[in-house]
Amino acid sequence: MKRVVITGAGTINALGHDVAETLESMREGRCGIAPLDVRDADRLMVNIGAQVQGFSSEGLFNRQQMVLYDRFTQFALVAAREAIAQSGLTFAGELAHKTGAILGNSGGGMTTIDENYRSVYEDGKNRVHPFVVPKLMNNAAASHVSMEFNLKGPTFTVSSACASSNHAMAQAFQMVRSGMSPVMITGGSESMLCFGGVKAWEGMRVMSKTACRPFSANRNGMVQGEGAGVFVFEDYDHARKRGAEILAEVVGFAMTSDATDIVMPSKQGASRAIAGAMADAGIGPEDIGYINAHGTGTAANDKTESAAVADVFGRHADTVMISSTKSMHGHLIGGTGAVELLACIMAVRDGVIAPTIGYEEPDPECALDVVPNEARDAKVEYALSNAFAFGGLNAVIALRRV
Template sequence: MHRVVVTGTGVISALGNNASSFWQSMISGTSGIREITSVDVSQLRFKNGAEVLNYVPEEHFALRDIDMMDRFAQFAVVAAREAIAEAGIEWTPELRETTAIVTGSCLGGRSAEESGYWELFHNGKNRVHPYTIPLGMSNAGTSHISMQFGIEGPAYNISTACASSAHAIGDAFWMVRSGVAPMAIAGGSEAPFLLGGLKAWEAMRVVSKDTCRPFSAERSGLVLGEGAAMLVLETLEAALARGARPLAEIVGFGMSADAAHITQPVTKGPVRAMRMALRDANLAPEQIGYINAHGTATEANDRIETAAIRDTFGTHADKLAVSSTKSMHGHALGAAGALEAVASILSLRHGILPPTANFLTADAACNLDVIPNRARATAVEACLSNSFAFGGLNAVLAFKSLG
């Protein structure tokens, strides 16, 4: 079994279009939540989202490539490019043949599908764009990363709602640790700002009309976000041998199913996933100093996650710092776990814990140290990143500082 480290991160999000700006915005407590501009929101009960700003596809891709890439797939490639550049990878034929790509996206290319349906059902057209299928498929981000870098190893996409990219990173970690692949590109991407999709979320009555306030007594629901985050995972020995700078070590992964309800969370599944991640990492609960929470700011999720953390950690829960960065970058669905993994890694790297932004009043049902509103300069040995999805599918990643 190999030790596995993260040597590169890439991000495009409402908090910035690279990992550095993402991190700086996060530790300053900046919220990327604002009125949605890419969609006419006059028909919606909610107006706000966490959109990627100042993104011009032509600055990243040739026109012929843009025609074959939905927005979510473009985001995936942009984030992968940054992660690979930071890792300083020098591709050899053997490395290209064996490197894995594992991505997460629960929606895929919905914009291509929605525009096609609009032409069919509203404009009365008899055909859709000839590339609707390759534009819409959820594995398109995986495939475009593969083609961009000539990577020919195991490559696939995972779609498990908002646990998608956490599952992807966990799978990739296990592949590298076991020796199945010497290196992996892993993460997720999502672009959910489409009228049809937003109306579907509106119908669920879980989206806030103002902002995202995880764990706050005034919380009123989630706020959707978009973007992508990618990691480069490789063995510690390989990273050190080529002079790479590891950012953090990924040491454990746990996953479970609630087997309870399609949308309502329960404590038992998250508890099992957190305990499995600790066992997989060979970490004692007392070694965890921070948890990047799933923290959606819905009434049920925050209350259940708090109870699950207390069940898992017992009295140590009183010493844990817990925050939800969704309060700043929004809930990016299939990309959420990857964005939060990068936040966790950079927290360990810099010894700064990001805040839960927009926090107003403590809720007795969420009685944790949620790092309200201001980042905290605290070095911790290890942390967890929680992702708990609709369908009762849970994924927890464990990271450790390299000192």
């Protein structure tokens, strides 16, 4: 089995348009949640979100490309460009034939869907643009990343709600670890912050109208975000041979299904995923210094996740640091695990633990060290990134400091 390392990272989200700005925002505990700037926002009951502000496609994509690029695809390409540039890789010959892109996404081109539903049902038009389908399909981002960078290996999209990115990265990790591919581009992207996207989530009655306060006793729901995170996963020997900078090592993963309820989380399913990731990495609870929690800010998720961590970690549950960066960048749904992996990289590489901001009142059912409100300096050897999705689908990834 090959060792797998991360040699490039890229992102765009409500905290920053690149990795450096995002990590600075995490260190400073900045909040990217603000009033929504979308059409018909006055008709929404929930009018806050973590939008990417100040983003313009001008100069990034030409007119022909924009006909095909929904906002989630644009985000994926911006993040992929940053990650691949940092890696220093170019894809030609055998490397191009073996390298692919596996990205997570849940909703597809929601902006495109929203705009064209309006066109047909509100404006009464009988025709839509011939490229609406390729623009809105879930695999559009992965396909366009493969085309832009000449990636001719395994390329596809994983759609498993809020675990999509972690599932995608787990598949990429497995391909590199098995020797099937020396390099894989992976991560996830999402952009659901349009009228229809927010209105659909309103129906779930899990959205906060004020703030995302994970693990705090006065939490009242999740807040949607948008953006992308993309990484270069590479065979360790391949990376060392070319003198690449290594950000972290991916050492394990696990995936489980609750097989109980379509929306209510299960402690047992989450526990098996957490324990499985550590078992795959060959480590125990005493080795983990930091967990990036799924931490949505809903009553059900936070207490279930806390119970799962307590169950798996036992006496070590009081010493492990666990924070939810969703309090800052919102819940990116299918793209969330990818952006959150950046916090794990920051923990193991830089020794900085991102905080859970907005924390106001301790909850006895979430009695963990949630790194409240301020970042913390700490030496971390291993970190976990949790993702627990609607549908009872769980995926946990383990990283190690290099």
